Amino acid sequence: MKKDQTMRGLARAAASALLLTLLAACSLEPTYKRPDAATPTAFKEAPAADAKDAGTWKTAEPAEAAQRGEWWKIFNDPMLDDLEHQAADANQDLKAAAARVQQSRALVRNARSDWFPTIDGGFGPTRQRLSPASQFLPPDANVPAQTLWRAQATASYEVDLFGRVSSNVHAAQADAEQSEALFRSVQLALQADVAQNYFQLREFDTQVDLFRRTVALREDSLKLVQRRFSEGEISELDLSRAKNELATARADAVGVARQRATSEHSLAILLGKAPADFSFPATPLVPVTARVPAGLPSVLLERRPDIAAAERAAAAANARVGLAKSAYFPKLDITAAGGFEAGTLADLFHWSSRAFLLGPFAGTALTVPIFDGGRRRAGVEQARGKFDEDVAQYRQQVLQAFREVEDNLSDLRLLDDQIQQENDAVNASQRSAHLSTTQYQEGQIAYLDVIDAERQVLQTQLQASQLTGVQAVATVNLIRALGGGWGDMKADNANAVGMNGGTQEVAKQ
Structure with missing residues (x-):
């Protein structure tokens, strides 16, 4: 008889375990499929040679864990290389993004901890007085207060019914992966901002050099006009105009120097330095030929x-969404306790003082939702709405990315023609200025014609300088729009994205 009862007990336990396993495997989380997004077969603004060599269309598989490489080395500029490494070591926005990755990974570990039981230990006395009614005594019976000493361990565990815990873990894992992708986005943005500020600063240096030479030319012109005025060949009007042009050139030079100072301060912040601790040597920009x-x-x-x-x-x-759906179904929490219990501290750890709470359903709580005024339904609708919102934002981000690439491709394509035409304009204006100066010295034209010619030279040179800077920045923007790389560049390490300067490594776990 006792053997039959034991076998029946084991059978019930095995059936209960099997049922719980099946319920745990029955996840309510919808099967996830990466949202589709309209993708053209080729970029509209890409050069014909690039479009021909691009190959055939293939399904995109996110490679957010792949290194983008030191893409700025395409410019073959050691000074830029050094600035990029300084920014990676000390930029505070990058350190903050890395810290957010660590936080998200800790949240994943926190969510995974729900797969395991929680065990706690405790020790201490409790003072209690039981009511006469609880002891089945008359109302006026005297029930003395008593002190109980306990030393026990408690364990609690939530059974993963209907994938409640698993869905929470999956959500935390996706959040962590999003945080890592955002870190790489901050990293790429920092690299691009450093390169852009660097080229803009060098373009200001080009303008400063241009105004320096213009001021020197204006000073020479003023000396010429001053000499001719002293000899009585011209009126004071020409002398006043020459002085005005010199003062204007000097004022414009100061304006460019002010802009350069602001750009230098911005670059210092990107490098994680106070502006007072950073100084960039004057380095005029040369045309960027990288494609x-x-x-x-x-x-x-x-x-x-x-x-x-x-x-x-x-x-x-x-x-x-699956986590919200699981609220419709029962929740099973299992608890147990065991240890020692005695009326005095001296008797606490005797073998006879042991106590426990244990049994097939002892300490369990099966919570079955019945009515909540529509709270669970609202939770599911909110979760579905959030999913639809994120899908729409994903598709919008894809469209935005395509637009950014097309914009920069068209910029670079058209800038080549514009720069060529502007260089021709510079050459023509310089020739015109040379002829006007010669004719003025011979008394054939008025000094106002010389001023107009020299202003045109300065204007075309400034526009050419600005276009050179725009071309460099557009090249950086294209690389940034492409995700920080191009062609078949391979990652140095596809499993890690790290930073120097004491920041913890942000690696795929």
Whole structure:
């Protein structure tokens, strides 16, 4: 008889365990599929040679864990290389993004801890007085107060019914992956900002040099006009005009120097330095000749970290739909306790003082939702709405990425023609200024014609300088729009994204 009862007990326990396992495997989380997004087969503004060599369309698979490499080395500029490494070591925005990754990974570990029981230990006395009614005594019975000493361990565990815990873990994992993609987005933005500020600063140096030479030319012109005025060949009007042109050139030079100072301060902040501790040597900009192939539009979805972040946000929202659905179903919490209990501290750890709470359903709480005024339904609708929002934002981010690439491709294509035409204008204006100066010295034209010619030279040179800076910045913007890389560049390490300068490594775990 006792053997039959034991076998029946084991059978019930095995059946209960099997039932709980099946319920735990029955997840309510919708099957996630990466949202589709309209993707063209080639970029409209890509050069014909790039479009021909791009290959055929392929399905995009996010590669947010891939290193983008030191893409700025395409400019072959050791000074830029040094600035990029300084920014990676000390930029505070990058350190903050790395800290957010650490926080998100800690949240994943916190969510995973729900898969395991919680065990606590305690020790101490309790003072209690039981009521006569609880002891089945008359109302006026005297029930003395008593002190109980306890030393016990308690364990609690939530059974993962209907994938409640698993969905929460999946959502936390997707959040962590989104945080890592956002870190790479901050990293790429920092690298691009450093390069842009660097080229803009050098373009200001070009303008400063241009105004320096213009001021020197104006000073020579003033000496010429002053001599001719002293000899009575011209009126004071020409002398006043020459002085005005010199003063204007000097004022414009100061204005450019002010802009340069502001740009230098911005670059210092990107490098994690106080502006007072950073000084950039004057280095006029030379034309940037680097050319970046755009590649396939589908590859853009793999390389852009902001697109990867948007896609991971949708995955997290999908997991939270399952978490919201699980609120409709029972929740099973299991608790147990065991240890020692005695009326005096001296008797606490005797073998006879042991106590426990244990049994097939002892300490369990199966909570079954019945009515909540529509709270669970609202939770599911909110989770579904959040998922739809994140999917729409993902698709919008994809469209925005395509637009940024097309904008910069068209900028670079048209800038080549514009720079060529502007260089021709510079040469023509310089020739015109030379002829006007010669004719003025011979008394054939008025000094106002010389002023107009020299102003035109300065204007065309400034426009040419600005276009050179715009071309350099547009090249950086194209690389940034492409996700920080191009072609078949391979990652140095596809499993880690690290920073120097004491910041903890941000690595895929």
